């Protein structure tokens with residue numbers, strides 16, 4: 001079985017559209033097409049024929065190009081059953097534990113409410129790739145528009161269980177701002193300082209910080225560390241439970 005090839009296309013001010021390609025079968029999924037034209041142009045350049053659109057959630061900066069791409073290519077639109085009414089052109093409605101085929105590969109669906117109530121993530125286990133939209137960012141997480149801190153914390157814990165070698169394909173280039181915030185909480189965390197240096201180098205060179213490694217996120221991302229003693233002590237939050245710690249740091253980030 002040939003490896004999946006994944007390209008991340010920067011669009012709008014800071015969004016990423018990810019292209020997931022199985023070269024053997026010629027299948028290709030477009031994940032969260034915010035816009036159509038730049039995505040179709042990149043697919044043409046790569047000579048990849050789109051067969052699917054995978055939607056993580058209904059926000060316009062993730063679905064804006066869905067209908068135009070579907071019209072142009074006839075590809076199948078996959079999205080959360082819970083969001084059937086607000087994912088345009090949805091053909092395949094999926095729930096927790098469903099397995100979506102892409103050529104020889106399969107992605108498992110996780111329901112990860114918090115940023116929105118119907119948010120889902122796609123995990124290609126054999127290819128060690130997680131497409132997580134606006135739930136998990138490098139050193140950050142999505143804002144809580146439609147969910148509670150308890151829901152988002154549970155969603156992040158679900159993703160945290162995946163193997164360290166998982167490459168995380170997130171929806172926005174927010175990493176530099178996230179680094180600055182994370183360092184206010186845990187300035188002596190060596191994994192965070194190493195990632196901060198790497199992010200500084202990448203951004204100076206005009207390069208994306210996507211994908212990141214889940215193992216590095218577990219060690220450095222404050223929003224995956226609300227129940228970790230080292231983090232709670234460093235942040236001065238040792239007396240609260242994990243959900244309260246998560247809620248506190250999410251609130252601080254909103255005001256940062």
Ligand code: ZN
Pocket residue numbers: 057059062115134
């Ligand atoms: Zn969003």
Ligand code: FE
Pocket residue numbers: 059061062134171172
């Ligand atoms: Fe977004």
